[in-house]
Amino acid sequence: MxxxxxxxxxxxxxxxxxxxxxxxxxxxxxxxxxxxxxxxxxxxLSDAQLAEFESFIDRDEARVNEWIAGHVPNYQEDAVFKQLQAGAPANIPPLVVLAEYASLRWLGLNRPxxxxxxxxxxxxxxxxxxxxxxxxxxxxxxxxxxxxx
Structure with missing residues (x-):
């Protein structure tokens, strides 16, 4: 960008x-x-939507995983996820990449x-x-x- x-x-x-x-x-x-x-x-955005998005920013593992499972269960096949994963430094925890991916997907759905x-x-x-x-x-x-x- x-x-x-x-x-x-x-x-x-x-x-x-x-x-x-x-x-x-x-x-x-x-x-x-x-x-x-x-x-x-x-x-x-509603308060519920803002709270949901904040859970990605806060890297709330349970909420990130729950949202991913409900919205993009095959995220590992997504080119965007693969690109984020490939571009992440080696020392970045997987949750950080997953939360970033979830936030991008969430924005695409809620704020296209x-x-x-x-x-x-x-x-x-x-x-x-x-x-x-x-x-x-x-x-x-x-x-x-x-x-x-």
Missing amino acids: FQLDDKFLQDVGLGSLPEDQKKAFLDHFREQLELRVGTRLSEG DYKQVVASTMEELKAEIIANRDAILGIDQPGSQQIAA
Whole structure:
């Protein structure tokens, strides 16, 4: 879908951030994206639906297994599960992969527009960053010095 990396920073005009600030900025961006996407996706869902989804996030093994058994009992045959499993680091517990898979399947059933929500939220955040790029970089701010070209 998208990568939050040096290319992303270049795309939004923040490629010149000092190395020690890049990771912090990307972490902050990821947190904001998750918060905004989660807020938008939760709109219109019942308390029961939210609790069910939270059980995947919390990696509640019993609830994850129960949901999988009831909705995708042949999950091991699913290409999405196989891709998640293959892409997971060796030290990731199987429950983490299964909960991630369950959350993706759940979103597909309960919020089939989730990919569009993520994409539009990502674009909105990128636009905010671009609009505030100079302030983020400390350019044209009182007390900052500009380098003449």
